[in-house]
Amino acid sequence: MLDEKKLQEFAGKAVGDVAGAMSLLMAYIGDQAGVYVAMDGAGPMTADALAERTGLNARYLREWLSANAVAGYVDYDPASDRFTLTPEQATILAREGQPACMQGFFQAVLSQxxxxxxxxxxxxxxxxxxxxxxxxxxxxxxxxxxxPGYAANLVEHWIPSLDGVKDRLEAGGRIIDIGCGHGSSTVLMAQSFPNATVLGIDFHAPSIEAARKKAADAGVENIAFEVATAQDFPGSDFDFACIFDALHDMGDPVGAVRHIREALKPDGTFMVVEPIAGDALAENMNPISQIFYSLSTTICVPASLSQDVGYGLGAQAGEKKLTAVLNDGGFSRVRRATETPTNMVLEARA
Ligand SMILES: C[S@@+](CC[C@H](N)C(=O)[O-])C[C@H]1O[C@@H](n2cnc3c(N)ncnc32)[C@H](O)[C@@H]1O
Incomplete structure (x- = not known):
């Protein structure tokens, strides 16, 4: 029998989710139109004043600000009819490059x-x-x-959490970043370890093009990028291999890990950064996992199933499954070196 109270509660939750979905779109519009940046530090403003400041249409702005005020994305003072972006809201919505800025997160959802x-x-x-x-x-x-998460953590926390890697890379050595995408992690490592050389590989040619441009714009020279798969990239004798949020997207993660093992020096280290997750669904009943399971349904699992083997690890694989993949690929010593609220960092050695 239908429990009316439970029905009302669930309907309320679903309406909240619809409101949240629309908030993401409003936030994205504000991001792309530069409204949050214009409001950051500007104090309380009417829609008309904001229109003057941004050159945007005042009528659209009033509607958009109203949606944002109801969502709690801006503050509203009814007495003066003014809207304010607080420092906390600005940190999440306006301050590109800060680890807490969520516009990239919003954009990933909208892309789906x-x-x-x-x-x-x-x-x-x-x-x-x-x-x-x-x-x-x-x-x-x-x-x-x-x-932003890599900028805040990779050089300051993740690499130092690995046994002997920081000292080794400061002295020199060869680094490979597998599934590097647009190359942010690759460029960061090249900048932070000028005595080392860094190779970024990814099988998606447009991403490698973007990565090359990023490196050229940053003026780093100890870096190269190749279009290649994780299972057959060129090169050997690497001191340090890493994969950032990409192992679970691969069709043949065990084959990739095996190839990485062969390309590393015998005493080299492999760092795997993956979305944080417990080993079982029951351990993952939280909003971050809800988001990752969803993105995994439309991006990660399909990406893996489209490749040879089609392993389908999923973005919430958990440490046990990831360790099994690393063991099967030839790394016998695997430990969780560190973690953040969104990522776990595994250190793998032969
Ligand atoms: C979620 S993205 C992460 C990109 C980048 N590491 C980052 O953190 O921004 C996953 C990346 O894995 C790459 N990828 C997936 N399967 C691959 C494979 N078998 N070989 C090489 N790259 C692969 C994709 O092209 C994509 O760039």
């Missing part, structure tokens, strides 16, 4: 709504969908979403 027809088709077919068939917005969003 953009391709909703394709997502339904893939889901119903049970077939894979290559990474290259995501919207271009998805590639930029992935980079934008992950980059």
């Amino acid at each position: 709504f953009e391709m909703h027809d394709q997502a339904v088709k893939t889901f119903k077919s049970g077939k894979g969908r290559p990474w290259s068939e995501q919207s271009p917005c998805c590639f930029c969003a992935t980079d934008r979403f992950f980059r």
Whole structure:
């Protein structure tokens, strides 16, 4: 029998989710139109004053500000009819490059709504969908979403958490970043370890093009990029190999790990950064996992199923499954070196 109270509660939750989905779109519009940046530090403003400041249409701004005020994305003072972006809201919505800025996160979700027809088709077919068939917005969003976390953690926390790696790379050595995407992690390592050389590889040619441009814009020279798969990239005698949020996207993660093992020096270290997750669904009943399981349904699992083997690890594989993949690929010593609220960092050695 239908429990009326439970029905009302669930309906309320669903309405909240619809409101949240619309908030993401409003936030993205504000991001792309530069409204949050214009409001950051500007104090309380009427819609008309904001229109003057931004050159945007006052009527659209009033509607947009109203949506944002109800969402709690801006503050509203009814007495003066003024809107304010607080420092906390600005940190999440306006301050590009800060680890807490979530615009890249929002953009990743919107990139999935953009391709909703394709997502339904893939889901119903049970077939894979290559990474290259995501919207271009998805590639930029992935980079934008992950980059601040890498900037805050990679050199300061993750590499120092590995046994002897920081000292080794400061002295020199060869680094390979596998599935490097737009190359933010690759460029960071090249900048931070000027005595080392860094190779970034990815099988998605447009991403490698973007990565090369990023390195050229940053003026780093101890870096190179190649279009190659994780299972057959060129080169050997690497001191340090790493994969950032990409192992679970691969069709043959065990084959990739095996190839990485062969390309590393015998005493080299492999660092695997993956989305944080417990080993079982029951341990993952939280909003971060909800987001990752969803993105995994439309991006990661289809990307893996579209490749040879089609292992389908999923973005919430958990440490046990990841360790089994690393063991099967030839790394006998695996430990969780460190973690953040969104990522776990595994250190693997032969
Ligand atoms: C979620 S993105 C992460 C990109 C980048 N590491 C980052 O953190 O921004 C996953 C990346 O894995 C790459 N990828 C997936 N399967 C691959 C394979 N078998 N060989 C090489 N790259 C692969 C995709 O092209 C994509 O750039």
